[in-house]
Amino acid sequence: MVKILISGFEPFGGDAVNPTGVLMDALANEVIEGAELKTVLLPVHFDECADLLIAEMEAYRPDVVIACGLAKGRTSITPERIAVNVKDIPPGSYADNQGQRPMDEPIVDGSPDGLFSTLPIRAMVNDMSAAGIPATVSNTAGTYICNNTMYRILDYIRVGQLPIRAGFVHFPASTEMAVLQPSVPSLPIPMMLDALRIMIRTVVADS
Amino acid sequence: MVKILISGFEPFGGDAVNPTGVLMDALANEVIEGAELKTVLLPVHFDECADLLIAEMEAYRPDVVIACGLAKGRTSITPERIAVNVKDIPPGSYADNQGQRPMDEPIVDGSPDGLFSTLPIRAMVNDMSAAGIPATVSNTAGTYICNNTMYRILDYIRVGQLPIRAGFVHFPASTEMAVLQPSVPSLPIPMMLDALRIMIRTVVADS
């Protein structure tokens, strides 16, 4: 039995819903063979989001962590390759939900510049593609809350030399969001939920 | 009973499949209350496509024509507002399937510069949106085969003063296409088929 901790985010940036929050609700009662699942919803705040996820890791002691977030504007489901040790919100972008707007700050002083995902990202992409779901590896998780969460958990595992595989997956806007903003690329929630199930099975098969 | 003629296109531009062709296959055996449906698949060639659709109109004598085409890169389903009296393929774009590349040529000499769709495009968009499908009115059908088809049928109706409502709807790439090109926005074929059913019901209700 592979213990898998999966996280999503609260809404931010003026949207009423965050599809990764919807995915967490949908996944909460899911049974996937070989996996024991636990979901958690994170606040969109630079420090709290990762603090809370790490607290969940300490409590639940998972084998795998899959953190999920929204990347409005993307067209496919994108497992992230690398987290970078920086907090930076460019002028003109959203501040976090508490109004923070850091620039060029390290997330963890003295830690590595970048940390690779330890999830089987290529197999995840291949398995989603084989199931007819648009997916590709992403080479930047940005420098916002999503990257922050990914970096913090990877660095926590690195420092503690823990036997945990972890990484981050960005999802596009849901079709519900695109109904209100028709120029935004989207995928339906049921397809994104299938994608998450597939990625969980990929991870189980690879464990 | 509203007689509705619906058209899709053959593949072009290097893609193996055209989602509007897939939609025609799926719709062929469909029963929608109040509607009598006939589908037709058009070649991607400037003159033949409209010639063939007009021949079908003469044979079938529909009350409504909904011509459908692919607009790769769009994010939502887009009923077109207007067709313009020009054939123009910009340098660097695809030629049609017979290698034609006209520039700034009128489609029909002496006919109006632009012709509005006579479909209930706003109601179609509203009904799709209400069903959770991303949709918006488009203000350009381009200057390629799709615009050509739309212009030719609207001008044919105009000249003959025929009691036929007609227009064009562009569909985004299907998720199958986006699996191969993950940077292309897409919607699933089942959702696009639902959208087409909804638009047919909107037209029936408005007839």
Next chain:
Amino acid sequence: MVKILISGFEPFGGDAVNPTGVLMDALANEVIEGAELKTVLLPVHFDECADLLIAEMEAYRPDVVIACGLAKGRTSITPERIAVNVKDIPPGSYADNQGQRPMDEPIVDGSPDGLFSTLPIRAMVNDMSAAGIPATVSNTAGTYICNNTMYRILDYIRVGQLPIRAGFVHFPASTEMAVLQPSVPSLPIPMMLDALRIMIRTVVADS
């Protein structure tokens, strides 16, 4: 001597400057062989903008009208091919400077659906390209103030059967705007001013 009336717009949509306003200032004292130039700055309001431009046409009696506007997001200078007889501001876009937000309304009841530019748009594009300036013909001027202005002056000329050539040219953001919003494509004001000079010479040569 070809009398040419050229218009630009006031700022809108939250931007402090409209590059077409800057171009009008720069052009005001320009001397171009064979041309007599007059510039005018228009307010961003659906009715006033075209009213004012038509009043200038009545006062100045130009041979040619080149109306200019900003299309933030475009990458090149785009003479418009056609104006359409509709006012429509999609939800989520800017209202005009007086808060108007019309939907699917005709600009002029009973006038044609679309009206082609009567400027030599292909020659203008070719001459700008030959001078190293990115340019292309555009097939939609939108359904906002710019299209409104273009439609109104073309329809005014059509109704009055006046010997005036007229059309609209959209310009991208200026580099000054892109400094503040680095994801917006831009061209420098001096290059856009050169483009305007070239288009004026193209029109003079074609008159």
Next chain:
Amino acid sequence: MVKILISGFEPFGGDAVNPTGVLMDALANEVIEGAELKTVLLPVHFDECADLLIAEMEAYRPDVVIACGLAKGRTSITPERIAVNVKDIPPGSYADNQGQRPMDEPIVDGSPDGLFSTLPIRAMVNDMSAAGIPATVSNTAGTYICNNTMYRILDYIRVGQLPIRAGFVHFPASTEMAVLQPSVPSLPIPMMLDALRIMIRTVVADS
């Protein structure tokens, strides 16, 4: 006197010219106070490009290396924040000039996942912006030749503990390129050359 080695690339991907090659030619005879400049043109091949640049570093012993490359589609000048230890050309993208198409391969086995630029990237962006040139920090140099070059030189410096600052700057397409492909964002070569001069002065001031 700060010794600065600056590199550009040969054309690739079907374009006749690479603007960074043009910049190297233009910069070859430039005199900038406080700086001693040397330029080098690199081939677009995964191993040779970095081998050649490192050989130049060994011969010239610079204080600073600014590697430059083209990122067609970007709208502004983008100093890169981080290089990642991976070679990956996604399906559908260009192979390098010798037809290589690696996937998920490390650039240097056992070296760090990511390495930050040691150039003053924020000051470079601020100084370009102050001069009216669109610029922003980029958080991904991709996984192609440009990232490869950046990673290799940063890792070479890291391993040798050399007193050299180094990094990579991506430039958008030039307006000459956009004349042929008007949907591609661009900046003029003279503006990009000014940008390079400004970045050199920023580096000199910061040394």
